[in-house]
Amino acid sequence: MAGGDEEALRTLYATHGRRLLAYAFRLTGNRALAEEVLQDSLLAAWRGARSFRGDGRAISWLLGIVHRQALNATRRKRLPGIGLEEAEAAGTVLAAPPADVASAVDRRDALGAAIGALSVEHRAVLELVFYQQLTLAETAQVCGCPLGTVKSRLNHAKARLRQALEQAGRGAEDLL
């Protein structure tokens, strides 16, 4: 491998490493596993870069790789990750929010706890929209789902966050 090739991978890592790790961590909830996913993703990007046709931003292509690698890793290790089971489990959280949400004094804590109580799919969408600054179409591309699914996940997350805030005695109007 020529020196220039190593430089290329280092550049990729220096430019996007932190963002990709943040997404991997959001999906796995485990720092060590997130770093493992990041390394697998770097390798997958290196392998697949020749097939990237440039129809979109490089970052959303890379985040899509992290998404798939995280899915594989959580399946491989049988961890609760992104999957249907998680989406179903999300319903039970809606009925019974964690006690710390209700007792949180600071609304930021309440919001943070409520976001933490969301399913991985819902947290992933929030991460892509707000931290990664992706558009609706890019978010759908990364998650590998239709636009409508992203919209319904956002609506679902909103309903649950609002409910959690209300139970903590903090309505959405407090945020104004």
Next chain:
Amino acid sequence: MSMGCHEVRDQLPFYAAGTIPAEQRSAIADHLASCPDCRAEVALWSAVGDQVTAEDRRLPAPSKAVLLGALDRVRRERQRVSAPMRLWQLLRAQVPLVRRSLWPASAVIMAASCLLSLGLPQGGPILLAVVAPLVAAAGVAMIYGPENDPALELALATPTSPRQVLLARLALVYGYDLALALAGSLALSAFGGPAYALRGLVLSWLGPMTLLSALALTLSLWIGATNGATVSFLFWLARWLLPAPGAAHALALPVPGLATLAAALELLAGSAPIQFGLAALLLSLGLWRVGQATVPGRTWA
């Protein structure tokens, strides 16, 4: 016209994240000015955005071991693939990245020039010898650079060096045009009668095609594909339109230096070693340029 809540709701998270295009943004802002419900929703999304971003910013940077491990795995993987296989993979990977219209367009123009050659009176310049260098130059001018390749930014961060990418694409496009011109020459020599001897035919376009392609490629790296192709076209037109030294010509103009230029072009057109030598020089210049243009550590938008 003002938007309604149902039109706006799905866009509010993206509005709060600041990823909505400006024109839609102002329409949403107009709606928000008169809708307290949607304003409350934007406030909720903004707070969610702040929270998510703050959490991610607290996350420490990935450890260096992640990168070192990835580099190690890449090295091991590359050792497993043999050199001819790598070359084949590199060439195959470039096919979808070259403009798709290039393949049929080159074939149609070359075939048309062969058919027309058969209909033209013999004795003048062979049409294929005029057209083949132009087709190859136009194709080669389009193989590299952001003007032609939206994926180039990413390709530059891959294990294949920019020079390898350039050479692989050049081999593909030039090789394809070479095959087309050869096929055309074979067809002309088979059906065109004694005036179209294969050896003479091939020699009539091979040198000019190589030189003009190298000129177009190298120029395209400095001044862009369109300009590079245009300058090469003009160069080639000058070769055919300027009067040969000492000959009476319809375009004989009293411009100083024109005769010298025509003499230089005539000399160039008549000497295959000069053509190939110049082509090699131009290609080296192009490869040097590609190496210079990619600075390690560049950032992507």
